[in-house]
Amino acid sequence: MTNDKKNYLAFPAIAALVLMLGACSADISKSNQVLARVGDKEITHAYFERQVADLPEPLRESSLQGEGKKAILDGLVDRELLYGEALKKKVDKGVELNRKFEDLKRELVIKTYLEKELGSRVTVDEAEVESFYNNHPTEFRNREEVRISQIVVPDEAAAREIQEKLSIKREFAELAANNSSDQASASRRGDVGWFSHGKLPAEIRDGVWKLRQGEVSAPFKTAAGYEIYQVTDRRTTSYSLEQVKEVIRAQIITEKTQKELKTLVAGLKKDVVVQVNERLLN
Numbered sequence: 001m002t003n004d005k006k007n008y009l010a011f012p013a014i015a016a017l018v019l020m021l022g023a024c025s026a027d028i029s030k031s032n033q034v035l036a037r038v039g040d041k042e043i044t045h046a047y048f049e050r051q052v053a054d055l056p057e058p059l060r061e062s063s064l065q066g067e068g069k070k071a072i073l074d075g076l077v078d079r080e081l082l083y084g085e086a087l088k089k090k091v092d093k094g095v096e097l098n099r100k101f102e103d104l105k106r107e108l109v110i111k112t113y114l115e116k117e118l119g120s121r122v123t124v125d126e127a128e129v130e131s132f133y134n135n136h137p138t139e140f141r142n143r144e145e146v147r148i149s150q151i152v153v154p155d156e157a158a159a160r161e162i163q164e165k166l167s168i169k170r171e172f173a174e175l176a177a178n179n180s181s182d183q184a185s186a187s188r189r190g191d192v193g194w195f196s197h198g199k200l201p202a203e204i205r206d207g208v209w210k211l212r213q214g215e216v217s218a219p220f221k222t223a224a225g226y227e228i229y230q231v232t233d234r235r236t237t238s239y240s241l242e243q244v245k246e247v248i249r250a251q252i253i254t255e256k257t258q259k260e261l262k263t264l265v266a267g268l269k270k271d272v273v274v275q276v277n278e279r280l281l282n
Helices: 003-024 045-053 057-062 068-088 095-118 126-135 156-167 172-179 205-209 241-271
Strands: 034-038 041-044 143-153 191-195 220-222 225-237
Touching: 034 045, 034 068, 041 045, 041 068, 045 068, 095 241, 126 241, 143 156, 143 172, 143 205, 156 172, 156 225, 205 225
Parallel strands: none
Antiparallel strands: 034 041, 143 191, 143 225, 220 225
């Protein structure tokens, strides 16, 4: 084969490589869709919005204030880097991971089924919202609330290290900003906002509520790792119906959904034989 022919055959491959590299290095600053690019992977605005929507209610609004957006995007970039490296090492081929995928698929299928099955049955009108507001005066008038900050770390050793630093008068906010694995609250120096007693997560509720202003909790073991809390402020406040109507609506929807779910499951049990091995369970 002549050199001319070799060069001719090589040209399409070289051209494709140049185009690919050009696409990877294209400026995204003028894009209306792409928030970030990690290698050849794009983080779109739609994906970002989905991640925000999945945040717990108390964090959702606060995460979009100040540096919250940037912190969330930084977290997504970090995840994309880690995901790419995990794929290179073929972590996705593991048997145990495939079992977890099956478990996750099962949960998503159930969730989608319930949304379709129960969604049309659960409705809330304005009269119900107003009635709930009037019938729960202590929840919305002269309500006691605490403002809390958090530090989230992956394991018990890291939690002990944070406690030791706090014992020598290191500032909680500084440690949260520099050490917390929860990017959204770390960007706000640990602050996660105001909570009434009933709105605190059940696993930390009583332990956090009894803290005086400025006091720090012992570490709580949670699904995210270990969490340490500080009460930074306390107040008694009141809310108008207009301020809390959407919160009330969401609460009523949750209660109605649970009731409909019990009815649905009870009906399914009539048609299917369910056996439990009590001996093995015990």
